[in-house]
Amino acid sequence: MRFLRLVAVFLRVGVMGEAAYPANFLAHIVDSALELGTALAGLALIFAHTATLGGWRSEELVALVGVYFLVGGVIGLVIQPGMEQLTESVRDGTLDFTLTKPEDAQLLVSVWRVEIWKLIDVGLGLVVLGIALARLGQRVGVAQAASFAAAILAGGVIVYSFWLILATTAFWLVRVENILVIFQSVYEAGRWPVSIYPGWLRFALTFLVPVAFAITVPAQALAGRLTRPVLFGAAAFAVALFGAARLFWKIGVRHYSGASS
Amino acid sequence: MKALAELYLQEIKTGVASMLQYRATLVIWLIGNVLEPLIYLVVWTTVARSTGGSVGGYGVLDFAAYYIVLMLVNQATFTWVMYEFDYRIREGTFSADLLHPVHPIHADIATNLSSKVVNLPFVVAAAAGLAAVFHPAFRFTPLAVAAFVPALVLAFLVRFLVDWTVALAAFWTTRVTAINQIHYMAVLFFSGQIAPLTVLPRPLQVVANVLPFRWTVGFPVELLLGRLTRAQILTGFAAQAAWLLAGALLVRVAWRVSVRRYSAVGA
Numbered sequence: 169m170r171f172l173r174l175v176a177v178f179l180r181v182g183v184m185g186e187a188a189y190p191a192n193f194l195a196h197i198v199d200s201a202l203e204l205g206t207a208l209a210g211l212a213l214i215f216a217h218t219a220t221l222g223g224w225r226s227e228e229l230v231a232l233v234g235v236y237f238l239v240g241g242v243i244g245l246v247i248q249p250g251m252e253q254l255t256e257s258v259r260d261g262t263l264d265f266t267l268t269k270p271e272d273a274q275l276l277v278s279v280w281r282v283e284i285w286k287l288i289d290v291g292l293g294l295v296v297l298g299i300a301l302a303r304l305g306q307r308v309g310v311a312q313a314a315s316f317a318a319a320i321l322a323g324g325v326i327v328y329s330f331w332l333i334l335a336t337t338a339f340w341l342v343r344v345e346n347i348l349v350i351f352q353s354v355y356e357a358g359r360w361p362v363s364i365y366p367g368w369l370r371f372a373l374t375f376l377v378p379v380a381f382a383i384t385v386p387a388q389a390l391a392g393r394l395t396r397p398v399l400f401g402a403a404a405f406a407v408a409l410f411g412a413a414r415l416f417w418k419i420g421v422r423h424y425s426g427a428s429s
Numbered sequence: 430m431k432a433l434a435e436l437y438l439q440e441i442k443t444g445v446a447s448m449l450q451y452r453a454t455l456v457i458w459l460i461g462n463v464l465e466p467l468i469y470l471v472v473w474t475t476v477a478r479s480t481g482g483s484v485g486g487y488g489v490l491d492f493a494a495y496y497i498v499l500m501l502v503n504q505a506t507f508t509w510v511m512y513e514f515d516y517r518i519r520e521g522t523f524s525a526d527l528l529h530p531v532h533p534i535h536a537d538i539a540t541n542l543s544s545k546v547v548n549l550p551f552v553v554a555a556a557a558g559l560a561a562v563f564h565p566a567f568r569f570t571p572l573a574v575a576a577f578v579p580a581l582v583l584a585f586l587v588r589f590l591v592d593w594t595v596a597l598a599a600f601w602t603t604r605v606t607a608i609n610q611i612h613y614m615a616v617l618f619f620s621g622q623i624a625p626l627t628v629l630p631r632p633l634q635v636v637a638n639v640l641p642f643r644w645t646v647g648f649p650v651e652l653l654l655g656r657l658t659r660a661q662i663l664t665g666f667a668a669q670a671a672w673l674l675a676g677a678l679l680v681r682v683a684w685r686v687s688v689r690r691y692s693a694v695g696a
Contacts, residue, residue: 195604195606195607198607198610199606199607199610202607202610202611202614203610205614206613206614206617209618210623213623213624213628213629213630214472214476214624216630217476217480217484217485217628218476218479218480218484219479220479221472221475221476221479222475222479343453346453346454346456346457349457350456350457350460353457353460353461353464354460354464356464356465356468357464357468359468360468360471360472364471364472364475365471366471366562369467369471
């Protein structure tokens, strides 16, 4: 409950901060719409030549693009801005103030910055998903919806833990913002199902940069092609990675000694 | 002319020195420039395999060859000047550049060239690695290789002039991201990056022939791969020359009207 209240507070602060620049809203809509248009036009081009891509039909790949926008939107909404601020605070020492607050510091740094414009991407992702689902028709049942929800939750936790681990390295390496940018550029590979990539790249996109769990696996669930072992594997990986990130964070905070020392 | 040559030499030297300081930024651009062609390489080879071998005249190994060469050509001709201009104008750092006695485009070209000097070994290594993994079907002819060199130089110049003109939009609006996104889309579709141009629907191919982007990436790639007839090669060079003239003119006109609007933010 406290968690939700905190999130609501930071969300309100984010809205208040940006409400001063209403014209930005239109600009961000145009940006997101153009990006989505590019993705869908690319799909149209490919499916003009083939009926399936690596076993995926066109509406299934549209659903994948929806998941890509949805997850990318959530990353841009809270995860990325929060983690960037974290590395920044480690460098200039303002993390001191956060650590003295009577709330779990990991929780605070995870939600303390909200980039509300990214809600547009979340919304667009949901719309695209909705359209793809409608075109997939009757074939998405309750079981599939449930496994999609579980898969996307696991994917979200994995991505969050991954970012937290990367940002936590700032306690030792100090300048890591560039590592964070690299994630952004690799994330783009997730606009396609990872199954089409050659083995070494698939491995990298599954375990080094967990794009597979964040995007391909949830989309597979919607397409009804997610096997139970993969789903359980994703869930187990999510729990393990979250635990590891938490542990790493604790060690990092203990290592942290303020900027002036 | 001699003064300009000295300027370039000096700018390239300082450029290389400063690039070596910001190695992480280089790595980021490099990953992006390798990953994107790699993604499309994988997508199109997958398509070619599922349709029984060939799309728009390209087989599986042809796509591999196309995208490996495209990666090299794209790296050689690509600029980031429109992202830089946005920052320059917003932060007002452009004021100092305006005081220089030479046109600022020369410093930009030199900086861009120096990034290529620094990146070259890594890009060649990436290309060699991809070639080892995907076994591309290269069939280079001496004529194609000889014609490729001037085509690449012209492609670089045309792309730089066009990008620089687009970048000048930053003088007119502080919201250039939408313009940059549209420009990125145009390059993606019409330069041959999202797919070789023969794979595009006919009307888009016609548009691509009229716009400058094809001549900055797709044309040198197809030329080197020996996919163009002699007549097509000549047409391509003519188009490049025409765009070089048009680009130089565009830069001149756009620069003159844009710079008049400049007032450093915060000054």
